[in-house]
Amino acid sequence: MIGSPPRIAADSIDRRFGGRQVLWAAYVDAVAGQITALVGVSGAGKTTLFEILVGRLGAQGGSIRWEGNRVDRPRLARLARDGLVYWPDHPWLSPRLTVGQQLQMAACAWGPSGLPLTDGIDATAIDRLPHTLSTGERRLAELAVCAACRPTVLVADEPFRGLEPRQRETVGAVFTALARSGTAILIADHDPQMVLTVADRLYSIEQGTTRPVPDFRTRPLAEWYHEWPG
Amino acid sequence: MADRAHALGGVIARFHRSGVTSWVRGPHFQASLVDFLVLYGLLKALNVAIAAYLNAPPHTLSISLFGFRPLPETGALVVELLVLRMYVRRGGEEVLLGNLGVSATEFAGIFTALHGLLGAALAWLFA
Numbered sequence: 001m002i003g004s005p006p007r008i009a010a011d012s013i014d015r016r017f018g019g020r021q022v023l024w025a026a027y028v029d030a031v032a033g034q035i036t037a038l039v040g041v042s043g044a045g046k047t048t049l050f051e052i053l054v055g056r057l058g059a060q061g062g063s064i065r066w067e068g069n070r071v072d073r074p075r076l077a078r079l080a081r082d083g084l085v086y087w088p089d090h091p092w093l094s095p096r097l098t099v100g101q102q103l104q105m106a107a108c109a110w111g112p113s114g115l116p117l118t119d120g121i122d123a124t125a126i127d128r129l130p131h132t133l134s135t136g137e138r139r140l141a142e143l144a145v146c147a148a149c150r151p152t153v154l155v156a157d158e159p160f161r162g163l164e165p166r167q168r169e170t171v172g173a174v175f176t177a178l179a180r181s182g183t184a185i186l187i188a189d190h191d192p193q194m195v196l197t198v199a200d201r202l203y204s205i206e207q208g209t210t211r212p213v214p215d216f217r218t219r220p221l222a223e224w225y226h227e228w229p230g
Numbered sequence: 231m232a233d234r235a236h237a238l239g240g241v242i243a244r245f246h247r248s249g250v251t252s253w254v255r256g257p258h259f260q261a262s263l264v265d266f267l268v269l270y271g272l273l274k275a276l277n278v279a280i281a282a283y284l285n286a287p288p289h290t291l292s293i294s295l296f297g298f299r300p301l302p303e304t305g306a307l308v309v310e311l312l313v314l315r316m317y318v319r320r321g322g323e324e325v326l327l328g329n330l331g332v333s334a335t336e337f338a339g340i341f342t343a344l345h346g347l348l349g350a351a352l353a354w355l356f357a
Contacts, residue, residue: 054328077331080331086329096321097258101256
């Protein structure tokens with residue numbers, strides 16, 4: 001898969017909030033069958049870049065490309081029809097419906113998933129409302145709904161945050177399984193161990209500017225821990 | 231004729247792929263529909279209360295309750311859509327709907343159509 005064209009890319013993205021420039025010609029992409037990670041300190045612009053990539057936020061400059069074609073007015077619903085699924089860092093499942101109902105909705109919308117929907121979720125969580133779950137349980141339920149949507153691109157913002165070690169491993173295993181089935185995965189996270197374990201490609205973002213880190217696999221983990229952004 | 235049928239088929243296929251059809255059959259839409267019907271009833275009741283407060287004659291009350299008058303209907307629809315949107319935003323459900331392929335425009339479109347149908351049905355029943 002190395003050298004494959006990106007399935008989705010945010011190219012030369014500029015974004016200001018008031019007078020403050022948050023992103024400067026930022027670039028990030030996701031390639032089929034690979035896990036791409038974006039790392040940077042809090043406030044570096046990771047979430048803003050992801051929100052622009054999935055069409056939830058506008059940009060003052062730059063473009064979003066899907067399979068190489070420019071998307072004129074990107075919107076999450078439109079991108080979702082092409083297979084993109086967004087997993088934000090804030091709660092997003094409906095507080096009015098049980099986890100099981102939301103899994104069913106996703107499966108009905110996009111057809112049965114190749115992955116077991118309830119993988120990693122406590123069986124008792126299925127019949128509960130999302131806000132009654134612990135952070136870790138809720139995050140795993142969100143991931144199960146994402147997987148049920150049969151993503152061709154999964155954009156996950158801080159997927160390992162607030163999880164116990166066993167839950168982090170479950171998330172990593174689901175990402176790896178999805179990537180093996182051809183899904184392009186893009187994550188932003190602060191957890192160096194998990195990011196370096198699962199990532200095939202790495203971008204760093206500093207003060208709104210991204211750069212690829214091609215040699216991250218060749219560097220010892222201890223060195224990374226020392227220099228890890230955030 | 232065949233071209234028209236083909237074009238219509240394309241529109242239906244696009245609509246089906248949009249995720250709206252499966253959303254409409256699902257529990258989230260049912261929950262939103264209950265909210266919508268409660269709002270619809272409340273706004274009709276408010277309409278009657280305002281007419282009574284203004285000492286409007288009975289037939290005016292009847293018209294304002296069951297008639298289909300563009301201006302009040304549009305006003306009620308705007309309020310309904312704003313409140314439904316507030317419910318969705320408060321629950322953080324925009325991402326869920328987006329991931330299901332349902333845009334804000336489609337969400338509003340479905341309830342606009344429902345409002346129109348309900349208003350027209352009531353106007354016809356009580357004409």
